[in-house]
Amino acid sequence: MVRPARPEVRQLLIERAAGLLARREPVTLRGVVAGTGVSTMAVYTHFDGMPGLLGAVRQEGFSRLAGRLAAIPATDDPVGDAAAAGGAYAASARLSPELYTLMFDGSLPLPDSGAANATLEHLVSAVRRAVAGGRFDADVDPLGLAHQLWMLGHGACMLLATGVMPFEQVEPVVTSGLACLYQAAGDDAGLAGASVRSGWERGMTARA
Amino acid sequence: MVRPARPEVRQLLIERAAGLLARREPVTLRGVVAGTGVSTMAVYTHFDGMPGLLGAVRQEGFSRLAGRLAAIPATDDPVGDAAAAGGAYAASARLSPELYTLMFDGSLPLPDSGAANATLEHLVSAVRRAVAGGRFDADVDPLGLAHQLWMLGHGACMLLATGVMPFEQVEPVVTSGLACLYQAAGDDAGLAGASVRSGWERGMTARA
DNA sequence: CCCATTCCATAGCACTGCTATAGAATGCGC
DNA sequence: GCGCATTCTATAGCAGTGCTATGGAATGGG
Numbered sequence: 001m002v003r004p005a006r007p008e009v010r011q012l013l014i015e016r017a018a019g020l021l022a023r024r025e026p027v028t029l030r031g032v033v034a035g036t037g038v039s040t041m042a043v044y045t046h047f048d049g050m051p052g053l054l055g056a057v058r059q060e061g062f063s064r065l066a067g068r069l070a071a072i073p074a075t076d077d078p079v080g081d082a083a084a085a086g087g088a089y090a091a092s093a094r095l096s097p098e099l100y101t102l103m104f105d106g107s108l109p110l111p112d113s114g115a116a117n118a119t120l121e122h123l124v125s126a127v128r129r130a131v132a133g134g135r136f137d138a139d140v141d142p143l144g145l146a147h148q149l150w151m152l153g154h155g156a157c158m159l160l161a162t163g164v165m166p167f168e169q170v171e172p173v174v175t176s177g178l179a180c181l182y183q184a185a186g187d188d189a190g191l192a193g194a195s196v197r198s199g200w201e202r203g204m205t206a207r208a
Numbered sequence: 209m210v211r212p213a214r215p216e217v218r219q220l221l222i223e224r225a226a227g228l229l230a231r232r233e234p235v236t237l238r239g240v241v242a243g244t245g246v247s248t249m250a251v252y253t254h255f256d257g258m259p260g261l262l263g264a265v266r267q268e269g270f271s272r273l274a275g276r277l278a279a280i281p282a283t284d285d286p287v288g289d290a291a292a293a294g295g296a297y298a299a300s301a302r303l304s305p306e307l308y309t310l311m312f313d314g315s316l317p318l319p320d321s322g323a324a325n326a327t328l329e330h331l332v333s334a335v336r337r338a339v340a341g342g343r344f345d346a347d348v349d350p351l352g353l354a355h356q357l358w359m360l361g362h363g364a365c366m367l368l369a370t371g372v373m374p375f376e377q378v379e380p381v382v383t384s385g386l387a388c389l390y391q392a393a394g395d396d397a398g399l400a401g402a403s404v405r406s407g408w409e410r411g412m413t414a415r416a
Numbered sequence: 417c418c419c420a421t422t423c424c425a426t427a428g429c430a431c432t433g434c435t436a437t438a439g440a441a442t443g444c445g446c
Numbered sequence: 447g448c449g450c451a452t453t454c455t456a457t458a459g460c461a462g463t464g465c466t467a468t469g470g471a472a473t474g475g476g
Contacts, residue, residue: 009454029433039456040434046454050433106371148385151378152356155363163314170359177356180392181385217423237464247425248465254423258464 009038010046010056017057021098027054054102055109061099062115065092067208069122078129079136079182079192080199082146085123086153086178087203090160090171097161104154123150130187137186145185152177175200217246218254218264225265229306235262262310263317269307270323273300275416277330286337287344287390287400288407290354293331294361294386295411298368298379305369312362331358338395345394353393360385383408 013032020027029040029050047053065088072084093100102108103116110116127142127149136145156174159165175196182192221240228235237248237258255261273296280292301308310316311324318324335350335357344353364382367373383404390400 028431030431041455041457044434104366104370104372144381144384147381148360148388151363151367151381151385152360153363154367155359155361158312158366159359159362162312164312173352173355173359176352177359177389180356181388184388184392236462238462249424249426252465 009042012036012038013043013046013053014056014060017053018060018099021057021102022096024098051108055111057099058103058105058108059110059112059115061092061096061103062110062119064208065089065103066115066118066122068092068206069119071206071208072203074126074129077195077199078126078133079187079195080202082123082126082130082149082182083175083178083196083199084203084206085126086149086174087200088206089153089157089203090174090200091204091206093157093161094167097163100157100161104158120146120150130185135187135191136182140185145181148181149178152181217250220244220246221251221254221261222264222268225261226268226307229265229310230304232306259316263319265307266311266313266316267319267323269300269304269311270318270327272416273297273311274323274326274330276300276414277327279414279416280411282334282337285403285407286334286341287395288403288410290331290334290338290357290390291383291386291404291407292411292414293334294357294382295408296414297361297365297411298382298408299412299414301365301369302375305371308365308369312366328354328358338393343395343399344390348393353389356389357386360389 013036016032016036017027020031025031027050029043032053033040033042043050043053047056068088068091069085072081072088074081124142124146127136127140127146130136131138131140131142153174156170156177160167160170178200179189179192179196182195183189187195221244224240224244225235228239233239237251240261241248241250251258251261255264276296276299277293280289280296282289332350332354335344335348335354338344339346339348339350361382364378364385368375368378386408387397387400387404390403391397395403
């Protein structure tokens, strides 16, 4: 690499694209570079085209979600921590539904899947602590249960993000569903409900 | 309406668009009408543009899913019938992932929501029969539980349709998750597992 | 029979992502 | 200091997109 050029152009274009997405404006090649002073070619030298740029935005979305999850402190209520992770997902889908659907569009390239895996790992570790702490049965498979919780939460987030079901209708269903899965994993029904109530709110309001 | 014209043009265009979608070819205005003899203008007189045509395809997808669900006979195992509904959803998402994601794109117009509501009602009635038959606790809210089951199944279908998770990985998670929700609703663990195993397969292989 | 009404085909517009090409800006060797 | 190879970037243009203005064609009611 001979020319250092302008490495900040990458981040500039990503933020422009993410901004258009958040403002619900069409994310077009010319729209992204408009007003930035850089030309359309920059998208190709840095991202190899629009799918590459959108893939970078996708990864940016996972990074933000990972930051939001990292901002949730691990408490002595691991079941609540798991619910908080779900709340963080839901908050992400609620605040920027377009970005959420983009994040889970498998047709776009994901340059580094590390951040995406980290978000799931956050949930797995909470389940693992719940098993270790006796809230869940000892024979519970942490990864398998985390996948179940994730699947339920992702369904809720997608219904929310695609506009099929409003938030007010999604929230009670997903929270009660999470409580049911916790209960089926061995948790006490009352404890599960309380952990969901406190944890979900904690995750929804967490700031990265 | 003075000119009877060609009412079959509507269905022709819908099927052409659905075919392109299933063949994973780009669904473009000129591509839809290519080879049909009709011109691009027909899309505007009949559907008021591409979003309208895609909305009609969306409704067609719900109609097909409703047909698939209707082909599942109600047995004396209502819990298995509920699992069969989930299997029908999964089969739909697996066979034509593009159509599935289109069906749940709330930004497209849905001329008649009847077929979409019918698919959920199918699940609600299965839950209601399970409550009546004593498999689920009497205080279970059929609509609420159906929403939970639907949310978990939809999350699985979306992960499958968007290519985030392959079918082989999705299936064990969603089936075990459904069994957990049945169990939390009061069903016996062994009965729930057996019903899921038989019902899921029944729904996956049902033909409209 | 005539005509108002509806549908449809053609052509063209503004826009999209993308690419070929030439120019500008840099770090390395001497 | 200086030429050179290398990398980035700006311009212009391409094929393709959804959409629309306009005029012709076909029909049923008076």
